[in-house]
Amino acid sequence: MSTYKAPLNDMRFALYDVIGVEAAFQKMGFDDASRDILDAILDEGARFTETVLSPLNEVGDREGCKHDKATGAVTTPTGFKQAYAQYVDGGWAGLTASTESGGQGLPHAAGVPIKEMIDAANLAWGNFPLLSHGATEALVQHGSDWQQDVFLKPLVEGRWTGTMCLTEPHCGTDLGLLKTRAEPQQDGSYSITGTKIFITAGDHDFTDNILHLVLARLPDAPAGSKGISLFIVPKIQVGTDGTLGEPNAVRCGSLEHKMGIHGSATCVMNFDGAQGWLVGKPHKGLMGMFTMMNTARLAVGLQGLGLSDRALQNALRYSRDRLQMRALSGTQFPDKPADPIIVHPDVRRMLLTCKSLVEGGRVMGYHAALLVDLAHNAPDAAEREQADALLGFMTPIVKACLTEWGVECTYHALQCFGGHGYIAEHGMEQLARDARITTLYEGTTGIQALDLLGRKVMQLQGAGLRVFLGMIEQFCSENASHPAAAEFIAPLRAKAGEWQQLTMQIGQRAVANADEVGAAAYDYLMYSGYVSLAYWWARSVVASDTSAYPEAFRAGKREAARFYFARILPRTLAHASAIGGGAATLLALDAEAFDA
């Protein structure tokens, strides 16, 4: 079985020393988010996730969820429901929701390490409360007064949970194709009919009610994605005055059998004239959904991060314990029958790859979370605007890179175990299977890439990239002769310059041929992720260069940064070169000739 210990030390380092959340929170008026309080929350989060959620991780994988065909009811794995009750009692559900809606009003960035812990401890379980946050966001931004009055409090307190009902059998990415219908009723509600698939936490036994946020078409809807409206459809009917009614005509038709996250209920949901309420304006449903999706995308990025960290922790333990062969350069532990495998350079390559992607990725993910706060709460309008542009730019990078790296890190960590990694009892293969969903849901990596290059760079003319390049340049200027970080400044500056050039080149080619965007998107996304991480690693070296940290910690940051610059950042060479291949290398072949 794999184990998990919240990496509190590194989480604090990322939050306080690299990103500097204390000053940022203070500036934004989060008076309750002092370091004392944050530390207490982190400690308590570690206790909850390590002792309550983590032991249920393997149980969830083995048991899975169960579905009663007769009633449509879903039963979660042993212990999941009790763990959720503890989560609600502990006040975790509303940690970062506003105090007006019953939350604790902490900044978004304060909740993110807790999110990471939950995902690392038990990804499948974490999927149940996950989408409540998106539903809350959608209601806060688009809900009417009565909807906010009636739905927000139980959602924020965790008494009810939320879902996002987008996908239908014939449409996933292309929501314009969706068929679910909404007929207006005399009482102002709508009758919702259709089938949604891949609905995470579509049914469960945690709470009395579940709020489905559903995309559907009104009778007068224009075709395509401009004719989609957003509805809230409770499992138990809820009137405009908040009184509960009959069970609604919505039920789980079946559960999907999946590669991993067995403990997470992935439901086919049948809406059969279910009572729903319009959220926001007619035909403007996609906007509400994007509100939910951006939150969810950052959250899925953290899932990749959490799994990577858990995988690394276990690979590190195994590599220190497992005795096999002698170091090529000479025996290191003559008193043992063989040396621990961590002496072998190739095992270290795998471990350092994980360490550099996990610790660098942590800073990247937490910084994006701080941007969410700054975009809403920075005192200065220009700063809010800058944060918003950078957040939009970073969201697809964080989502795609942290999840691709999640697949990669769980691969390396399993590989450190040799054949034992393939055996269920070590728990490493579960992490690899669980990680595999993260590059698919909430938009595949390819979709993130199009969002980044097509929308955030091309359509928005690179506003977010400019902000980020400015940050890099400022950092480089300030630290050109920093005793610990100087060695990274020139390569970082060179990469930043190359990034800008590459962006311009793609832009120029895209003018002639729109397919150049799609052809460059994936490699541009990964390229961007690696350059971003180089920046965060250089900043991490500066931040760790203080007597507050013992030499071993500082060495860990310094050597991981050196490893990263020498052995991971060169992947940008391959990505840049691939981009140079252009659209022709992808489009020349007829679809029929692929297997002619």
Added chain:
Amino acid sequence: MSTYKAPLNDMRFALYDVIGVEAAFQKMGFDDASRDILDAILDEGARFTETVLSPLNEVGDREGCKHDKATGAVTTPTGFKQAYAQYVDGGWAGLTASTESGGQGLPHAAGVPIKEMIDAANLAWGNFPLLSHGATEALVQHGSDWQQDVFLKPLVEGRWTGTMCLTEPHCGTDLGLLKTRAEPQQDGSYSITGTKIFITAGDHDFTDNILHLVLARLPDAPAGSKGISLFIVPKIQVGTDGTLGEPNAVRCGSLEHKMGIHGSATCVMNFDGAQGWLVGKPHKGLMGMFTMMNTARLAVGLQGLGLSDRALQNALRYSRDRLQMRALSGTQFPDKPADPIIVHPDVRRMLLTCKSLVEGGRVMGYHAALLVDLAHNAPDAAEREQADALLGFMTPIVKACLTEWGVECTYHALQCFGGHGYIAEHGMEQLARDARITTLYEGTTGIQALDLLGRKVMQLQGAGLRVFLGMIEQFCSENASHPAAAEFIAPLRAKAGEWQQLTMQIGQRAVANADEVGAAAYDYLMYSGYVSLAYWWARSVVASDTSAYPEAFRAGKREAARFYFARILPRTLAHASAIGGGAATLLALDAEAFDA
């Protein structure tokens, strides 16, 4: 469910047109291996694997093998046993074994496409007959006369199967640590006692007897890997005159629960004073085992190839059928509600990555198989020696690269399905889970890398590399102005030169520090694989440039080669740059400081 159709067209192209097996077989005196006969075997292999094995692939995954604790007996999934009977009846077991031992005497390279079909159709099933080939090899090369008389025929005919019993709980890669004991008995046999783990096909219900090839220590054995002997331990005792005796004191203690290949029986085998016979000389067992392992390593490479091809076939079908979004450059199918996703450049990137790795990898794998034949049967001694050197050099590359690409291709193919790829019913996730074992067993990728760089390049002074570089240079000279291939000659030549330089640089650094070999090994291995594939792609373009193939096929080769050179070969930049990072970037950090 995923489907499989043997890619006969491309297999024939690789065999006949790129590698030119016809002339090679003729030169070696394989008179029965004419094109007519080979074609008939390929057709029949396709029929058997497509109609018998492939439909059982999902059954095996779902049912797995069952173990009876009371008797130790293993029951295979529904249909597996009957399929094996058909395999034996069809004469597949002894296809490439010598006629003297009851086989059909076909060259090794003629059996390899059949092996690929079996793996693609049903990897778990393919593992049952797989190790019989290694056991046959070991007996042919190291067995005494009576052992060959008694054991070879049933093995070659498939009436019995073989296993390789190497691994013990505390030793996998490091066989020097193994503890299983062999006590000499008065009748010339040995009493074998110990526990072996990860024994593929250690027990099953296919055949009456199973021959375990077991590594164990004699009482006077020196410590470490120089004190290991090889024994043959039948499930049912066999006397020196071939008479069957009592059930032997060997049984399956339990089955492992694994990430994939559920239909394959991975056994803990308990030897409790079992009767065994020494194969070869005392304390020279590793040599016999390496005979088996080299065969098995090439075979595992083909497993990666087979899974990649099956994954690609299904991704291609789905990408042509699935309608989602419009092409960025304009609607391509106005009569449909959306365009098929194969119009999107990023989907094509994934498909072309698979196509270039599968079809190029096929040529690479088949060529290595031909080297096996040439190393034994080439009429000229110098040619045999050259083939042997090149085979030794290519074996770790074929094993590691085809399996790493297997993981990658099953990843991309699943990704083409979006969220549906994660759902069991599409069968893509099984391919990804099954592929994951191939980079672990028969030596992890890291072990292949050390074999390549430490042994085949450093110890053997690059003999195999020199042969291969000579082939590349000859090809480049001959095709510098080839109408279809000329564009690839300069980049290929440049890479070959860089490969040679890189090898020399590592060699120079390794003189000062043996850890430089371990530090460079993985990246050197992958670098070598990508440059090798560039050569095979350039040759494929030349071979396809004939009127014998329709333009669509030729375009498929040409455009895949262009894609490969433009978008995959640049990975060598990252690998070369990472090698430049040297050992210091891996070894500087104290083992304790990884998570300080």
